[in-house]
Amino acid sequence: MNHQNKEKAPGEKAMFACGRQSIKFPVPVFIKASASIVGKKEGEGPLADLFDMIGSDDLFGSNTWEEAESSLQRDALHLAIKKAGLHTTDLRYVFAGDLLGQSIATSFGLAQYELPLFGLYGACSTCGLSLSLGAMTICGGFADYVGCVTSSHFASAEKEFRYPLAYGSQRPLSASWTVTGSGAFILSNSRSDSARAIISGITPGRIVDFGLKDSLNMGACMAPAAADTIFNHLQDFERKPEDYDKIITGDLGSVGQRALLDLLLEKNIDISAQHMDCGMEIFDSKTQDTHAGGSGCGCAATVLSAYILKKIEEGEWKRVLFVPTGALLSKTSFNEGQNVPGIAHSVVIEHIS
């Protein structure tokens, strides 16, 4: 390779870095198509009419909760590829992850596609992580089409993080309800009539640890990370909350929402007019007994595909900051008395004018 000193070319400097931790894409990255599949309970909630598929039970024809979650990823990606009018082999890479130890929903869900896989872990923020890395890959000139897939499943998550369902443990009102669902997105570098929206920038998040330890109040654990990412995003892009039609967190729920609004008000930023939380949209907490709201990788992903992109596509919302939020814990870290830090990855999604 040629390493002579010369004027720096694209790729030899961070031309697209924006502020301290953001990236502004010089060309639009298109969300060409997306798909959402959810479980029975999600299919009885306020967004029921918008999801592509609703399971009649939460096993989806599988023998275990983990296999069921794998099938959600497999089917969501299949449907997204079909809706994009593509073949599997048109996708160059897949960026995917889930909440389970060693990301087994992804490994066993996506193996049959035989596509190169970038495995990700960002807890419930993984949808933002996959869209961010997918968009960077498209914009960097490394692929024409990539897939971004995430999932969660109420029963596999309860088993992984808390108590077996059969215990019938009581849940405090601060607890959230892990969404059974998967969302898949096809990103592309080329405009097409059917493209749903554009990704124009990202602000990847940092781990933020306020010392909270309650895995049954994850909204409060994640709110500081969401506040940090939203604050830094607005600084980096030199924007105000009013520059967005919506600022949408993944799964803070009602308790986390209050903490987020308060934390940002301390920095003189008021997002109360713009803020929306996927976890508070997907269930009707009054009638569905879901307490603080929905959560999980599948929460942000399915609400983005079914609801948010619809609003953006129709032009009702021109620009949205999508901020999936994750709580970084395992049963081992919890049992060893560790804190539950949070992380939030944000993606700017815009209407195609």
Next chain:
Amino acid sequence: MNHQNKEKAPGEKAMFACGRQSIKFPVPVFIKASASIVGKKEGEGPLADLFDMIGSDDLFGSNTWEEAESSLQRDALHLAIKKAGLHTTDLRYVFAGDLLGQSIATSFGLAQYELPLFGLYGACSTCGLSLSLGAMTICGGFADYVGCVTSSHFASAEKEFRYPLAYGSQRPLSASWTVTGSGAFILSNSRSDSARAIISGITPGRIVDFGLKDSLNMGACMAPAAADTIFNHLQDFERKPEDYDKIITGDLGSVGQRALLDLLLEKNIDISAQHMDCGMEIFDSKTQDTHAGGSGCGCAATVLSAYILKKIEEGEWKRVLFVPTGALLSKTSFNEGQNVPGIAHSVVIEHIS
């Protein structure tokens, strides 16, 4: 944003895609510095003199194995940043992961850096995943400096995947020994006198499942994935094994090595003259009772930092294909009778001429 139809510019097409699943970087990505920290047993092996730090015991001053592994990541990144002559704030992003459920070694090891984090999971292939995404981020013009960190720990891994150490379970000769160690790498877009090597391309891997189920013979489980990635790499780059001084897998061990060589011979590719395995280098299996060899995210990462990059830096090896290998299982998937598929992510590392 401007979406007028026009000649496509960089970023509007996949200019740097190479063959079916590879990327050829148009500008060199420099490995500016790296660091390796290992445990006591690794410090008694053949590469002892090459590691930056060797622990006197495997707790590294911590109270739990998981905290010990977190401290490895924290210290390895700290040392790499120092060796690069940088400050923490010079790094724009960190790409990191480990083997533990929900990647807690990473979450609790790297939080204090307060850097945006892309969390990854690729089992023992994660070092290849982090270098791949880090190099794409540099080459895409999204950052000047990024950090890539991975770790594993014998005791935390045995607890996570197999039996508590206190059981004193016997191990078959096909079993590998998880390396206690962490390797950290600083990637940069600018040449400097101290830079160690160049990343010139990558071939991200696919999940390959040959139906094997034995978590105590992971070399055999991973060999088909390594063969698939190496085969596709050579096809995509139109190269032969002789174009490489070494083709280096992460942790196939002696059993997996035989399977890899045989699988590639079936496709008329003979890499027996070039093949080396990090797991077979880090321990002396005859005297250290490590059976098939070392394994884990930390195996490939520490051997790359301490040994492989040294050989490349000195010019003894001009071009190496580095292929960390991962076995995709969790205790849940194992207990539910699932197979153990593999994945391997390869990175082309070259001497700076």
